[in-house]
Amino acid sequence: MRRLDWEALAPLGQDGRRTARRIGLCLGLSTLWGLCQFLASFLDARQTVLWAARLGERFPMPSFAALLSRTMLGFEILAVFLPLAAAGNYLSHYLETRSIYLMRRLPDRRDLWRRCLALPAAGLLGGVVLALALLGLFLAVYRLCTPWELTAGGAWWGMQ
DSSP states (O other), X not given: OOOOOGGGGSOTTSOHHHXXXXXXXXXXXXXXXXXXXXXXHHHHHHHHHHHHXXXXXXXXXXXXXXXXXTTTHHHHHHHHHHHHHHHHHHHHXXXXXXXXXXXXXXXXXXXXXXXXXXXXXXXHHHHHHHHHXXXXXXXXXXXXXXXXXXXXXXXXXXXX
16 A cells, blocks of 8 residues: 655645644544534533423524534634635745745646645545534434424424
């Protein structure tokens, strides 16, 4: 099996493995942020609704859309930051060492774009996949852990 050459995925003079680790760390922190935010808001709302039911009051569970506020903030920040990082990768070839002249002499013309776009694009793709997986998990938790009696019929999608 061929090993991945991290240095071929980063601009000249940058450590590709370190960049990939940083993007992975950001994806992990975004996932952790989303999980904590959703679970905190879901458990708080569920406890409030259950206490109201014990007191004999009718208080419907907030909609799924209402519980999603701020859960994807980390992924949104990454969606803004990673294209800026790709632009920074491209501009780094023109600064200091002027490695753009070396890149222009290489026989493979796509090498410059691969070095500039590969890691940010992989981070964006990973963020989309993780965000969709989290949304599916959140929806499953909401549907399975919320009794139907506590929802305002059909309001779980945000339609009230």
